[in-house]
Amino acid sequence: MSSFQQLSRTEHLPKRIAEEIGRGIAGGRFASGDKLPTEHILAQTFGVSRSVVREAIAQLRNEGMVETRQGVGAFVTDPQRRATIRVEQASLADPVSLRNFFQLRLPLEVEAARLAARHRTPAEIAALDAALDGMVQARDWLDEGVKADLAFHRALAAATQNEFYAIFLGYIAEKTSTSINTSFPREMGAEIVKVTIGEHAAIHGAVVAGDAPRAGEAMRQHLINSAARLGITLETS
Amino acid sequence: MSSFQQLSRTEHLPKRIAEEIGRGIAGGRFASGDKLPTEHILAQTFGVSRSVVREAIAQLRNEGMVETRQGVGAFVTDPQRRATIRVEQASLADPVSLRNFFQLRLPLEVEAARLAARHRTPAEIAALDAALDGMVQARDWLDEGVKADLAFHRALAAATQNEFYAIFLGYIAEKTSTSINTSFPREMGAEIVKVTIGEHAAIHGAVVAGDAPRAGEAMRQHLINSAARLGITLETS
């Protein structure tokens, strides 16, 4: 099975234009508060129709980079008040960034484990059971195993009874997983799989037992080890 | 100076329609993988033109809720792989949600303080100095003071030398601040302002001194106290 390069075609004009303008903003060609050229001029500049420019600007508006006022124009927003958080997959491709991402994830997951140990309900314990079982049963770790792993962390976040942990950790875990699979693919020997499952089982046990400190410690160890398996060393605090 | 209610007009058709469709997805009327009605039908349904529907769908695509394939249709994405994190301001309006949000912020800020103490550079120390000074000098706390407060936390996040802390904490701190000012406005007596500044000074001192544990503890206390001033009790872990 030869893996071909997936060529991006001439895909999605608005997206490319949005990125182009976005670069202009990030690169400082447009300062905060500046007025963008009119849609008409932008359309002319890029050689596309106004619809495309409008969609591009709409995207930037969604991301909170510009604000539009009818009859006036589009203005660059204060870069510090983005409406959304977005982490480009590409920005997690190098080891240093991945390490930084792990460093962000660590305290959140640890606290989530503690909170889950205190607030988990039978429904979430069942979800954790199912996820752990899915890891054990997985025939192909890189597919089923990874999915079960994600499900485990998601169930844990849900068990905190705190919607924001579910949102943020769900996103972060997903990004991490995807990044590892695409940028740092690796073989998982049977032994390593076993160890990984064991670490999850430790977290699971502590959470079910309602032992918050132990759950937090188990999670910390899991993440540190998990990073180590990728050749990443996390600071221990 | 009588303060009028700011009425929201009938603003932005595409946004409202995007929210409408988004509710349909979140509410389960469209399952993951389902195909949305065609743009033509949607336009007819909502009584608007196709342009508006297109912009609405473009917004949903940006948020990662749907994927479109030319010549085929728009499909609901797996809700677990949203491309962005977005916290609606309105969802922070009630005390319980705000408490949960604080609970998410706490471990991140604490770890950020520790990391900042280890990795801060002269430039960031200067930024922290400036922010602290801005709090002291502020004549109107609700305006200048809050801004300096935000700047302080942003500078601290920057001092971690970890881009993701800057992104996430910048967003979270901003949301928190806005939410407090809009949903839980309160008077800040001179005494309380003084205490608040003192807490920041403690963090500042520990970070400058390079004392990671002390910085973390100071931050933890600051957040717990800060929440307490809003009548919110955080779990101590």
Added chain:
DNA sequence: CGATACACGGTTATCAGACAACCCTACAAG
């Protein structure tokens, strides 16, 4: 019978032009 090629309808992507809603400014009127 099986497989390839092709035509067709449906859908999204893009274009083009027009009008509506709105804002800002300047100027006139009181």
Added chain:
DNA sequence: CTTGTAGGGTTGTCTGATAACCGTGTATCG
């Protein structure tokens, strides 16, 4: 000096048309 009004410019929305693309069915050929 304040208020009313007209004008031009910009974004918001509408309408209709064309291009690009996909899936499916059908016909053709081996």
